[in-house]
Amino acid sequence: MTHLNQETIALHTGQTVDPITKSRAVPLYQTTSYVFDDTEHAASLFKLQASGYLYSRNANPTNAVFEERLAALEDGVAGFAVSSGQAAILIAILTLAQAGEEIVATNALYGGTYTLFSKTLPRFGVTVRFVEGTNLQEVEAAINEKTRAVFTETIGNPSLQIADIEALATIAHRHDVPLVVDNTFATPYLSKPLTFGADIVVHSTTKFIGGHGTSLGGAIIDGGTFEWKAPRFKTFIEPNELIGDRSFVEAAGEKAFITKARFELGHDLGATLSPFNAWLFIQGLESLAVRVRQHVVNAQAVAEFLVQHDQVEWVNYPTLPENNQLHLVEKYLPKGAGSIFSFGIKGGLEAAKAFINNVELLSHVANVGDSKSLVIHPASTSHSRLTAEQQLASGVTPGLIRLSIGLEDIEDIKNDLTQALQKATNAVGVLK
Template identity: 50%
Template sequence: YGGTYNLFSVTLPRLGITTTFVDPSDPSNFGKAVRENTRAIFVESLGNPKLDVLDLKAIAAEAKAAKVPFIVDNTVPSPALLNPIAHGANIVIHSLTKYINGNGTALGGAIIDAGTFDWANGKFPEFTEPSAGYHGLVYHEALGAAAFIAKARIEGLRDYGGALSPFNAFQIIQGLETLPIRMKKHSENALALAQWLQGRNEVAWVNYPGLTSSKYNALAQTYLPKGQSGIVTFGVKGGFESVKKIADGTKLFSLLANIGDTKSLIIHPASTTHQQLDDAAQESTGVTKDLIRLSVGLEDIEDLKADLVSAFATIDKSVFA
């Protein structure tokens, strides 16, 4: 995700925290990139918008060998489709703003600690040395498996904020109640739409891990057998000019930068969500100038197809020659 890339490449270095970016398609790349001061391995379980499915078990093994926590952003699959902890993740994070809320009405995030990482392995003295803020409390000794999540709450939440308002919390909990049935429908609609897009003359390529033609399909069947979530990307013939006409031409798909709403959304990542990245960085995250990202909602699939047909009709047909 573009915001995450910017956080790691621009914001965190100001705080003295640097990031080594690797090609996640080969799990051994993580182990090769580990340095003496490496303190975590971080991945997105399903990349946004690259939609690359990662071999979580293999990457977890690399993190274990390096004695650092394996952190997984599981926003796109959501807990309804994937539990990274079952595949070796130590910490899982979610943007609650997306599928868990489901309506694009509240901002929030969540941290889930599996309680499986050894914070007393010598790399994390803040867990094994007395805390001046709590009268000499040693987190690992006093809290054991809950050391990390307790520290995140009583120091991170208290000192840095990030607390949900009561109403936002209410909205997110309401969304959580219907998450499994929504994710099933999101996945069904996304797969059906991706298959349909493959047959359209206006479309140059389609990317969805549920397609048998996807290079991520085998991993998707392993890690996401219940569904591959609701994000579909595709390229249109005619490049950016066609992209603009399609994005402006939809009526059911809303031109919005969010994902995970019950309503369908359309966006051009290269000029919006990933515009702060240079061309090389965009390419590394799977963003091309002709790419359109769809967050497929819960509407009737025939209505979604009809909306795209209307938008496709606005394209200059000479680009298909």
């Protein structure tokens, strides 16, 4: 079959049935190493002159199924699974940029990403220029001869700013740099950045792809369309003695980026995804479409419920009628805007804290994309390392509450929100 739809890809792509056992499920290859045929075979693997497995820090058969399946869901050519979403971002960026070079990033980002870009990457000599993602002129003005990528999130965390991926890709390509998109909040079920011109996609597979809050992981997907022949990317096109005096473009063609990421930083940094976690993520992919559909239904219902609640001051969910991003939702997220959104309640910061302290069904944890409904106060947790100015730039206000709506019965979710809102109002009344 030459064409498969999303749900079928998520169940079948990447697996070749084991010829000995005929196992229907993908086997878990819990192994560190692999037997070489002879010394020549071993040498050829290490120089990328032959395909196969040499050590599970570099590649593993279970991981390979997960990588191929996720790449197919994103319409990419290849993937590389790593130990976390943060590792995926770091390896992707450092594969593109070296000391003395720069990245342009939209500022509506997850707090950990913002800190990585503002604090850690400068220690490696890489400068990140933050821009307002909705101001395309500002984005373009920030690009210079040192720029090696433009970075954004499909749905900003927790601002929910929807990236105009096609416009950002056009700007990036006009300057011969790739667009890197974090698609964690959307998943490939809701949005495929590569189809709108993005070149590289990253995921925290910990979230919706795993889906059950059990496993840490990340992934990088190569779109295979970027021309690495630009002078900015000499390390892609110059001969490399480690791979037989060939360039990565010569050795891997359209998969040059992901091959370089895996062979260099994947090998040297050792941010390896365990085969067991890859196996769990394969299970997650198999139910991704079903879960995400229900996540969206539940989130929409909760957002509409909170809009009508007299103790709620505001709700930020992209598909609400008053949201000014509806045109971007229609273009990039036609199946829905995910299950994560934010809101504020009357009484401000103290009321927000009281609300979170009084939920019973919802879990107060630093995660999203779980089958269970989750809540957190970003200003004091995920974005607490940012200055007040940086928090505002990334869309975080002091009283903002972030919800990740799960798969519980919708009435049970509403009932828990109602009782927590009432207790929060009472608590603020006592404080006053």
